[in-house]
Amino acid sequence: MATETPAFGLYVHWPFCAAKCPYCDFNSHVWAKVDQDQWLPLYLTEIKRESERTPDHVLKTIFFGGGTPSLMQPDVVQKIIEAARGAWRTSNDLEITLEANPTSVEAAKFRSLKDAGVNRVSIGVQATNNEALKLLGRLHTIEEAWAAVDAAQLVFDRSSFDLIYARQYQTLTDWREELSLALSRAAGHLSLYQLTIEDGTAFGDRYRRGRLPGLPDEDTSADMFLLTQELCDAAGLPAYEVSNHATPGNEARHNLIYWQGGDYAGIGPGAHGRLTINGKRIATEAYLDPAGWRNAVLTHGNGESASRTLSSEDVGVEALLMGLRVRDGLPDRRVPWDQINENEHNDLILNGFLERDATGLRLSDQGRPVVNAVINRLLS
Numbered sequence: 001m002a003t004e005t006p007a008f009g010l011y012v013h014w015p016f017c018a019a020k021c022p023y024c025d026f027n028s029h030v031w032a033k034v035d036q037d038q039w040l041p042l043y044l045t046e047i048k049r050e051s052e053r054t055p056d057h058v059l060k061t062i063f064f065g066g067g068t069p070s071l072m073q074p075d076v077v078q079k080i081i082e083a084a085r086g087a088w089r090t091s092n093d094l095e096i097t098l099e100a101n102p103t104s105v106e107a108a109k110f111r112s113l114k115d116a117g118v119n120r121v122s123i124g125v126q127a128t129n130n131e132a133l134k135l136l137g138r139l140h141t142i143e144e145a146w147a148a149v150d151a152a153q154l155v156f157d158r159s160s161f162d163l164i165y166a167r168q169y170q171t172l173t174d175w176r177e178e179l180s181l182a183l184s185r186a187a188g189h190l191s192l193y194q195l196t197i198e199d200g201t202a203f204g205d206r207y208r209r210g211r212l213p214g215l216p217d218e219d220t221s222a223d224m225f226l227l228t229q230e231l232c233d234a235a236g237l238p239a240y241e242v243s244n245h246a247t248p249g250n251e252a253r254h255n256l257i258y259w260q261g262g263d264y265a266g267i268g269p270g271a272h273g274r275l276t277i278n279g280k281r282i283a284t285e286a287y288l289d290p291a292g293w294r295n296a297v298l299t300h301g302n303g304e305s306a307s308r309t310l311s312s313e314d315v316g317v318e319a320l321l322m323g324l325r326v327r328d329g330l331p332d333r334r335v336p337w338d339q340i341n342e343n344e345h346n347d348l349i350l351n352g353f354l355e356r357d358a359t360g361l362r363l364s365d366q367g368r369p370v371v372n373a374v375i376n377r378l379l380s
């Protein structure tokens with residue numbers, strides 16, 4: 001009898017960008033020159049290593065994230081996809097997503113990326129006017145971004161784009177207009193993120209020094225979140241996760257693997273992974289610094305900087321942290337009941353933040369905007 005393994009995806013991190021955006025704390029680096037033909041074998045080595053310890057896993061998704069994977073040469077993307085297809089058994093409807101920045105150069109590559117095997121792109125539009133794009137330090141104009149969205153919709157059956165809201169000088173009315181425009185151009189999936197000011201970024205530094213004026217206050221940001229739900233629901237793209245909206249059937253299957261506690265191998269600088277091996281859940285982490293990762297793979301055939309078996313408590317906390325982000329919540333069997341504060345749980349249900357029935361535990365409409373606070377109380 002075949003061993004049952006969890007849903008499984010491959011995350012490929014490409015850590016390079018043309019410029020560093022001031023709000024971004026992803027593992028992204030600007031290098032004057034990247035010889036991609038030298039980087040390709042490193043990814044292939046990592047695929048081989050990961051597949052050797054997960055021989056029974058069936059690959060459902062591949063996600064090229066970054067950084068800016070649309071800067072990758074299509075032939076490099078193709079060889080990585082071929083290697084993954086050769087290394088694991090794959091499901092018939094393998095989803096292969098690539099994150100793209102919407103400059104004209106990158107949009108011009110969409111056809112070759114499709115020929116390479118990519119079947120879904122996720123485009124970082126971020127804002128719908130040029131002043132806002134400038135404030136975000138983006139290298140593209142809105143005209144280029146819409147052209148990239150059009151090109152993606154022509155080339156790929158599935159595509160999505162990202163916007164960031166609660167930005168400097170943005171009012172609720174501005175967001176209503178931006179989101180309405182975005183919804184009129186969306187092809188079944190949108191990611192809508194509230195701007196987070198991250199420590200260690202240029203925005204983080206400016207914020208600390210009081211030099212990031214015009215950010216909406218907490219109440220306005222909360223109203224923006226509610227408006228987002230209202231407009232997306234009305235347009236038929238409800239949230240299936242806190243920041244992700246789709247028409248039914250258009251959900252990103254790769255990200256659902258993270259949120260629903262599936263397995264994923266993470267390769268490339270700084271990539272994280274979660275693998276179930278011999279009944280144990282292993283958390284893996286790769287060297288963050290691209291040069292350090294490259295040296296590790298070259299010298300030891302292994303880019304992993306850390307790997308540990310998660311305790312059942314860790315698994316429970318993670319299940320809750322990830323699972324409550326999804327609209328459908330967690331099935332009862334995955335809720336870590338022994339770690340949940342019963343009084344808080346009852347109180348959260350009584351006050352309408354949480355819902356529980358025979359199928360499991362989920363956030364209510366009222367609980368969704370305050371997901372982190374709810375989780376903190378449950379685990380207190």
Ligand SMILES: C[S@@+](CC[C@H](N)C(=O)[O-])C[C@H]1O[C@@H](n2cnc3c(N)ncnc32)[C@H](O)[C@@H]1O
Nearest residue numbers: 023024066067068099101124162193194195196
């Ligand atoms: C891996 S990132 C960037 C992908 C791609 N390089 C780009 O810039 O379009 C994925 C998404 O996270 C969002 N994001 C990044 N930093 C953020 C922040 N500080 N606050 C809110 N959203 C953020 C952006 O919408 C971005 O498109």
Ligand code: SF4
Nearest residue numbers: 017020021024028067
């Ligand atoms: S937002 Fe995208 S393009 Fe900008 S630095 Fe981050 S990963 Fe690179």
